[in-house]
Amino acid sequence: MAAWSSPPSLRHLLMLRPCLPLSPTCLAGSLRRHIHSRCRLFSSAASSSTLTHGDIASTHGDADGVVEVNPPRGTRDFPPEDMRLRTWLFDQFREVSRLMAFEEVDFPVLESEALFIRKAGEEITQQLYNFEDKGGRRVVLRPEITPSLARLVIKQGKSVSLPLKWFTIGQCWRYERMTRGRRREHYQWNMDIFGVPKVRAEAELLHAIVLLFQRLGITSSDVGIRVSSRKVLQAVLNMYSIPDHLFTQVCVIVDKLGKMTREEIEKELVSTGLSSEAVQGIIDVLSIKSLSKLEEVLGSDVEAVADLKKLFSFAEQYGYADWICFDASVAFDREGKLRAICGGGRYDRLLSTFGSEDIPACGFGFGDAVIVELLKEKGLLPDMSRQIDDIVFPLDEELEGPASSIASSLRKKGRSVELVEDKRLKWVFKHAERINASRLILVGNSEWERGMVRVKVLSTREEFEVKTSELE
Amino acid sequence: MAAWSSPPSLRHLLMLRPCLPLSPTCLAGSLRRHIHSRCRLFSSAASSSTLTHGDIASTHGDADGVVEVNPPRGTRDFPPEDMRLRTWLFDQFREVSRLMAFEEVDFPVLESEALFIRKAGEEITQQLYNFEDKGGRRVVLRPEITPSLARLVIKQGKSVSLPLKWFTIGQCWRYERMTRGRRREHYQWNMDIFGVPKVRAEAELLHAIVLLFQRLGITSSDVGIRVSSRKVLQAVLNMYSIPDHLFTQVCVIVDKLGKMTREEIEKELVSTGLSSEAVQGIIDVLSIKSLSKLEEVLGSDVEAVADLKKLFSFAEQYGYADWICFDASVAFDREGKLRAICGGGRYDRLLSTFGSEDIPACGFGFGDAVIVELLKEKGLLPDMSRQIDDIVFPLDEELEGPASSIASSLRKKGRSVELVEDKRLKWVFKHAERINASRLILVGNSEWERGMVRVKVLSTREEFEVKTSELE
Numbered sequence: 001m002a003a004w005s006s007p008p009s010l011r012h013l014l015m016l017r018p019c020l021p022l023s024p025t026c027l028a029g030s031l032r033r034h035i036h037s038r039c040r041l042f043s044s045a046a047s048s049s050t051l052t053h054g055d056i057a058s059t060h061g062d063a064d065g066v067v068e069v070n071p072p073r074g075t076r077d078f079p080p081e082d083m084r085l086r087t088w089l090f091d092q093f094r095e096v097s098r099l100m101a102f103e104e105v106d107f108p109v110l111e112s113e114a115l116f117i118r119k120a121g122e123e124i125t126q127q128l129y130n131f132e133d134k135g136g137r138r139v140v141l142r143p144e145i146t147p148s149l150a151r152l153v154i155k156q157g158k159s160v161s162l163p164l165k166w167f168t169i170g171q172c173w174r175y176e177r178m179t180r181g182r183r184r185e186h187y188q189w190n191m192d193i194f195g196v197p198k199v200r201a202e203a204e205l206l207h208a209i210v211l212l213f214q215r216l217g218i219t220s221s222d223v224g225i226r227v228s229s230r231k232v233l234q235a236v237l238n239m240y241s242i243p244d245h246l247f248t249q250v251c252v253i254v255d256k257l258g259k260m261t262r263e264e265i266e267k268e269l270v271s272t273g274l275s276s277e278a279v280q281g282i283i284d285v286l287s288i289k290s291l292s293k294l295e296e297v298l299g300s301d302v303e304a305v306a307d308l309k310k311l312f313s314f315a316e317q318y319g320y321a322d323w324i325c326f327d328a329s330v331a332f333d334r335e336g337k338l339r340a341i342c343g344g345g346r347y348d349r350l351l352s353t354f355g356s357e358d359i360p361a362c363g364f365g366f367g368d369a370v371i372v373e374l375l376k377e378k379g380l381l382p383d384m385s386r387q388i389d390d391i392v393f394p395l396d397e398e399l400e401g402p403a404s405s406i407a408s409s410l411r412k413k414g415r416s417v418e419l420v421e422d423k424r425l426k427w428v429f430k431h432a433e434r435i436n437a438s439r440l441i442l443v444g445n446s447e448w449e450r451g452m453v454r455v456k457v458l459s460t461r462e463e464f465e466v467k468t469s470e471l472e
Numbered sequence: 473m474a475a476w477s478s479p480p481s482l483r484h485l486l487m488l489r490p491c492l493p494l495s496p497t498c499l500a501g502s503l504r505r506h507i508h509s510r511c512r513l514f515s516s517a518a519s520s521s522t523l524t525h526g527d528i529a530s531t532h533g534d535a536d537g538v539v540e541v542n543p544p545r546g547t548r549d550f551p552p553e554d555m556r557l558r559t560w561l562f563d564q565f566r567e568v569s570r571l572m573a574f575e576e577v578d579f580p581v582l583e584s585e586a587l588f589i590r591k592a593g594e595e596i597t598q599q600l601y602n603f604e605d606k607g608g609r610r611v612v613l614r615p616e617i618t619p620s621l622a623r624l625v626i627k628q629g630k631s632v633s634l635p636l637k638w639f640t641i642g643q644c645w646r647y648e649r650m651t652r653g654r655r656r657e658h659y660q661w662n663m664d665i666f667g668v669p670k671v672r673a674e675a676e677l678l679h680a681i682v683l684l685f686q687r688l689g690i691t692s693s694d695v696g697i698r699v700s701s702r703k704v705l706q707a708v709l710n711m712y713s714i715p716d717h718l719f720t721q722v723c724v725i726v727d728k729l730g731k732m733t734r735e736e737i738e739k740e741l742v743s744t745g746l747s748s749e750a751v752q753g754i755i756d757v758l759s760i761k762s763l764s765k766l767e768e769v770l771g772s773d774v775e776a777v778a779d780l781k782k783l784f785s786f787a788e789q790y791g792y793a794d795w796i797c798f799d800a801s802v803a804f805d806r807e808g809k810l811r812a813i814c815g816g817g818r819y820d821r822l823l824s825t826f827g828s829e830d831i832p833a834c835g836f837g838f839g840d841a842v843i844v845e846l847l848k849e850k851g852l853l854p855d856m857s858r859q860i861d862d863i864v865f866p867l868d869e870e871l872e873g874p875a876s877s878i879a880s881s882l883r884k885k886g887r888s889v890e891l892v893e894d895k896r897l898k899w900v901f902k903h904a905e906r907i908n909a910s911r912l913i914l915v916g917n918s919e920w921e922r923g924m925v926r927v928k929v930l931s932t933r934e935e936f937e938v939k940t941s942e943l944e
Contacts, residue, residue, distance in 0.1 A: 066826065066827030066828065067586060067587060067623060067626070067826035067827055067828075068584055068586065068587075068623075069623055069624075069626050069627035070627065071579065071580045071582075071583065071584075071620070071623075072580060072582055072583060072584055072609070072611055073607075073609075075580035075582060076580065077577070077578070077579050077580070077620075077623075077624050077627070078577055078578035078579070079577055079624060079628060080575035080576065080577055080638070083575070083576045083577050083578055084576075086578070087576065098888050099883040099886070099887070099888055099889065100883070100888070100889070101860045101888045101889055101890035101907075103552035103555070103858065104552065104555045104556075104559065105549075105550055105551055105552055105555050106549070106550035106555055106558070107543065107549050107550070108543045108544060108547035108548065108549070108657065109581060109643070110543075110544055110547060110613065110645075110657075111544060112540055112543075112544055114539065114540065115539060115540075129605075131603045131604070131605065131606075132603070133544075133601075133603065133647065134603075134647050135649070137544070137545075139544055141582065148543070148549075151539060151540075151541055151543075151549075152541075152549050152551060154539070154541050155541035155542065155549070156551060161903075161906075165890075166552070171581070173582075175605065175606050177607070185580065185582075198893075198894075200872070200891070200893060203876065204891065207879075207880065211883060211884075313873060314872075314873065314876050316873075317873040317874065317876035317877045317880070318876045318877065318879075318880040319877065319880050354538065354539040355538030355539055356538065356539075386575065388573045400672070400786075401785060401786065401789040402789065404675065404786050404789035404790045405789045405790065405791065407679075407790075408679065408789070408790040408791050411571040411572070411679075411683060412683075414571070415571070416570050416571050416572070416573045417571065417572070417573055418573035418637075419672070419676065421670075421672060422670075431633070434633075435573075
């Protein structure tokens, strides 16, 4: 996991894996991978210093009667300036989701533990933020959102019309013994499509991601999207006539790609009884980085090749071909050297692991941390200062009443109004500058007697009197 | 608590209590009351059927391999239609907060337990959604937001300039053995002002609440705001020369107003050693429902009267005097017959209970449940149906590529576009109607050969061909 604490590299990689329908035996692996993929975002988020507060180690002691001012370790407060940044980012997520005609949904941050440990391995369970509630129920602060989504799809049943395109922005949690500066929560934008078995679903999701990058000012030379399919591995196994029942086993071994050396993996593959020719074939195919090379090796009849060609042809038509590249290893290599901004893929068999009928499904999760770091690096964060319309300031205590009605009438007209009292005029001017007020409305005795107020436009330093009834 | 399950009454009451600075001994009570006030919102929220899902009792069994499709008991999913309603409501909260020039902040939903049990009584602790994390720390899903807010104010320290006006919209939790249909979470809009000791703070908060009601179409005949001050009780005690050290004790007894009969309270007051004259005086004052009557009884020199008169005079100036009424009992009667939409008041001494220097503070919490129920009753909920701009539909599989580029170019122009495939034209028309699409863009072979697409405007049933390059 050391890779995550290294400084962000120039080219941030983003992975989207169309892992098209797999044999049921491999599904557990696929689901686990799905969770891992989200966890990975988490890992990268954790190393970010952006938006991070309160993760300085400190005891929760109460001996001196002073409350701990930091939020629980690994969590963040959002003071106004951080909140403005978050709101801006979430607005970008929402706007892209609107362009893509996705509907927003939400789920409780607290879920039943069973939803997450059904098919997941020991590794995920260890990082679950799980506990027992007072009624003895095993619950978790969700580590990812997809299982809740699947749960709701099952619950809605026949009442929803497919395809279904949902997005959500929610907080996800993990529990980890804290090494300094890592976070236990992050926010994740999820887009998911249910009911589209073809690569059109992947193509649409990729479009959403690229639209977001474009809105943010990020270019295809800043970010790369690596695409692959698990069907590639299936095709290799077929090529060497390896029986289907070995597929799961091979998946499990190949999944260790980032953690083990190529030699170790070769050794493990050999130990399953595969011929050394087949093992070499698998290893060779996984290092392929171009679609034409893949076609050359597997032939063009193979489903994996056909799917990927279709996806890349769509990418041309949408206009985002320069953002994506083929990389056979991405469906397996979870420990890439570069920090992931987002990740996703297909999970056509998830619903059956929940005891329901399967519906083809595909989605991605996009974290709130690495992207902000990248935007900072590139100087792409917009001006986040506060902005209000008017400051209303009575120059005299007697004029506090009139100031109330002026503030009230301006607010009714849609203007954001700060009512300031008990300050010196000098402070008010400074304050107006600090919060980027457009105007200062001074309520003074001599003007008020004539039914007027004094208006100062702060950008032009223009100053004039206006009848209170004509103040807009 | 039976009152909460009764059907909503015609006139929903809303309580805002300016409990101005109290003697430190009474602060614990004041803070507790503050928490109660929020809990009360909770109680009322719990009896609401609006937006409620998944609270049907069901076991979390997994025997048949089917996952529990409902979220944890007492929590809600937000499918698209409920999410649209929530987003609309939150947008109203945000817009009013903007008009009032408040800044948005946020906090983790998970907080240290110490933040909530420091000064609170046993009663609140019982309803805390608390547990021990894997690191042995006592944490809670927050029951209210104010303590987090106070924590952040202390943490920011000298770096913030006062007054400080913050708002937040967040989920709050309580744990209660479930009686059917009650909820364990709700969302709450909070507005808080730090650094304004005068009733101007209360006047501004009331303005925000009234602005919200007005935006929602609710009138002052639908909703009432009851206002009082704890200083009233202090004044009565002074009137009868009751020593300061009895104030806390009297507060504790008077706090039982909603739970006990007047006779029982009288009896308890007598048992503290108060003269029967003083007891009668307290009881009489607490039943006063008009400010002029209060002035008559206490005199106009008394701080409570001066504060309240100032507040009501501001209300005139702002233009919301008809929304508020004086009710001496509101600062104590927590069990009012009518369901509270929101509640709040002053908490000038909260920071010192956290071991920090006090800053005058005032705020309210506004729940998401009772208000929606009221809007439903009044027929004030807006049309919440889905709405998109364009549906792009290729009439032929070969045209899926071109359809991609059309969808892409429309999205770049800011239009929300649904790309539909593998459906019959009849389904597409029905779908367009169901999701309120403005236009249908048909990509057909003969048109495409001429660089055209067919556009159908669904409101007018107009149909025409457009050059793809000119499609806006």
